[in-house]
Amino acid sequence: MKQYIPPKYRYPLFFIGLMTMIITAIAYKFVFIPEVIIEVVVIVGFVLFVSSFTF
């Protein structure tokens, strides 16, 4: 498959994607954040995570 993302950015995307979701989750436990924002941020994180795939 043609790779559109330069290889050196794959891991950073993978990391940022998953970490975004995790940090949001942790933050939600301790700080009040509107649910809509949580949802949007998690979706963004998920998309970043998927975009790092190599297959």
Next chain:
Amino acid sequence: MKELTINIFRMDPAVDNAGKYKKFNVPVQEGMVVLDAVRYVQENIDPSLALRWNCKAARCGSCSAEINGRPRLMCKTRVDMLEEEITVSPIRAYPLIKDLVTDVSNNYEIERRIPAFRPKKGAAQPFLINQIDVTRSQEFRRCIECFLCQDVCHVIREHNTNYIGPRHAIKVASLDMHPMDGIDRSPMLNGDLGLGFCNITKCCQEVCPEGIKITDNAIIPEKERAVDYKYDPILRLARRLRRGSSAK
């Protein structure tokens, strides 16, 4: 006439301290491959340009080079697939002889160390072999020894280990998977021949001009065979028990 620009690596280690890229302009023909361009330079502009090529049909594996930073066969790389400016370097994993030619002779030394085919004891001759048993080994016998996989392999290129490299790993696999072969080379491959240094990053498989699945079909199966005799505790125990009972 349309022209292309090609940068060719020039260096004679006996004379120069460092190599440099020399720029040439070459008229473009339809369907031109990089080898055509380099040969044009060699034949018409500078006959002393050192270059290896034989068949020009991707069958002999002589014209290996790094084209725009990627190991490829010059005779199989069409110029219209590349960007306007082409850069050709020798395969740098090997000591440079001159310009685009490197010394690949240590590959023959490695092949001397791999035990040759020896028929199983008691195999009737001529051999009777099922067609289903030849296909696996035959895949590796397509290898044209262009050594692009050796060149791209970071273990060979950047690290000093005893690993023999993908080309020779598939040589071992092609002998091991020969249905009439009587030697198991996987302990040797995993030991002295350094297969453990391969971390299956699959660059060899990506650059193979013959499309041989080097990692999936040769290296990983050989690694699994090494697991059988070395890392699998249950199999080791089973072997010890069997040996113990047969000793009685």
Next chain:
Amino acid sequence: MAIKTLLNSMIPSELLEPNWRLLSFIVLLISGIGVLMLYPMSEFHGYVDPFYAPTVLVVPIAGLFRLTCYAYRKDYHRHVFNHPNACGINIRGDSMTRDYSGETKFFRVENLHRYFLYAGILILPFFYYDFYISLIYSGSFVLRLGSLLLLLNAVALTLWAASCHALRHLIGGRTDCYGCAFAGSQRKSLFNWQSILNGHHEFFAWFSLLTIIFVDLYLRGLAAGMPIDLNLSKLL
């Protein structure tokens, strides 16, 4: 002194190098597990979260199955350790000055992949069981979108496990002469068939990771009250 040599032969330089990729990866793993613990969510309206099938305690086993998988090995040796990051000669991030031990020292544990495969195969039926449970949880048969997603996840995991290189070796990778073996041609066709799956192992590996995280998020979304479930039985 002896201990030092022993450690030297066991601990690869890859783990000792100052490498932000490795450190961040460890942080990611730990915090990931932490979050799963922080928000336990074993069941919602008959849906069992795939991370908890059958129990969250198997997550480390599944994790090790993934970490020793040949497909992920390629990816973390490339993208975490940069050995090499890419095949291109100029962009690979590997160099002669870096020490390297490949899969010789600590990483020999990767050779235990087949045991994690055995464990993984034992866990697989639970995913199908959870799919079944989700169908009948209301007392009668109801097909909802979530059930389909659970099934998708189970199938993805099955394909990933079925295309495994260690399984390929067990099926027939170790056999050189099928003509000499019992039921040779049948076993060879099984091997060929598995080899086709095996060709897509990397895809299945990543796709199954994607589905398991997606289904987990989806179920958490449901639990948080997002209106994203559909009763497909009613539509039909």
Next chain:
Amino acid sequence: MKTENSKVNGIQKKYETVSSDVLIIGAGGAGLRAAIEAFDNEASVVVVSKSLLGKAHTVMAEGGIAASVANVDSKDNWKVHFSDTIVEGVYIGNWRMAEIMTKEAPDRVYELERYGALFDRTPDGKIMQRAFGAHTYRRLCHVGDKTGLELIRTLEDQILHRDVNVMDEVFITKLFIKNNSVSGALGIRLRTGEIILFRTKTVILCTGGAGRLYKVTSNSWESTGDGIALAYNAGAELMDMEMIQFHPTGMVYPPGVKGLLVTEGIRGEGGILLNAKGERFMLRYSPEKKELDARDVVARAIHSEIEAGRGTEHNAVYLDISQKGAKFIHQKLPGMYSQFMDFAGVDITKQPMEVAPTVHYQMGGIRVDPETCRTNIKGLFAAGEVASGLHGANRLGGNSLADILVFGKRAGLAAAIYSSKTALSSISTEEISKEIARINSFANKKKGLNPQTIIKVIGETMSEKVGIVRDGKDLGLALTKIQALRKKAKNVGVSGSLKFNPGLLSCLEVEGMLTTAEAIIRSAIARKESRGAHTRKDFPKKDPKFKKNILSYKNGNSMKLKMVSVPSMPDRLKQLVKLEVY
């Protein structure tokens, strides 16, 4: 190995000396097989080759090894194979060579299998055989379409596990002859530019053919006829040099791959030939066998169509297999599909291919003794494409691989035996110095003539005037042209040192190419008939007067020709072969 000095133009020049019983020039199938045999018979062996070990032109062989092992067609035996070989060689082939080859080929195939080659199999586990043009039965033992590669790899493996001194990328410039026997050779190691003197009791020439004399050829870079020129200059006799096989189907477009082989398998699987008007012209030339007639017939038919103006814009005809459907093509001809896709961007499952004849093989070469491959010079042997006699006027597909294995082995054995009975002879330092001076004279020449300009003209002359259909007048013109080039070739030279200098190598090759070309043209002029691969427009018929072999040899500074009659077959063999008709 030791280093000696010689004085060249007052300057001390160093050279290495390598001594051996047997020196094998060429590391193709014949050379490697000879090396194995000579080594196993207790000779010390040195193999030199112009390119890297394992890259020889043998790797290009696709079809298979013709051997009557009768695994598929049980009626097959050496007698049928013998008859096919003699008839297809139009009765000027050497009967004894054909007998030896057909009898021993099965053993060589099984031996190759014991060495580790892995052939395709029949359903009952024996070696698979495929049909090929003009073979009565299915006879070609094969490994997909990579038989030559498997053969080379297998022999290479055997060589590497024996104590054989392989010196690759060494070009031999001269053979030293003393009292009509071999005393050594001088070569240059391309990698370093060092000069090497080989002291040896015997030399086996396995240098292959001379396809690169032509502009359009399926041959590798190495096939420049070096061995033929070496032997000729040493005083050996050449035979049947006019017999050049044209393969009917070579690629035409794009220009970079012009001449590249399109396998006979395409026609075997049902491909049809069409001219630019879309007419299936083989129906006119060969109503019975159509596209699957012998190579010379199909090649001539394509040639006539193009000559008559019914060719395509690239002077070719169409070969179409698209009617067979994509699935069939992907399964049976994957190599050809990717060859056309990669190089020409032509999808052969949808479009026709453009093809035209291409130079493929040289039947003629050094005249050898059938039993031992010995030439008329003591200690000089030849095997493989560089030798002549076996194929007569036309070669059967698959016989070339059988040839190199059978006669490679015989040459190796004979050389080992001969060398055990002889001692190394000395080589005069004067001769060595003269040759070293000659090599050096080409290098570091700022105003030298680029050798490629001459090679280009040789290619054009040979392709245009000594092609498939020849004509007395054209051949005369070609000879004049070659002789003129010979004068011009004295000025060739390149800049740069001796070290890996392809230009220098071309300088060294040019003279040999001219010699080989001259032998081809002179023999073609002398054969005033059309027989097998040799077709004369002015003598379109076969002529009993010319049931002869044409020898060419060096006499002083000029080339002499001699007609000798074909050795007559003993009665036991005569009855196997149908009578020749005129």
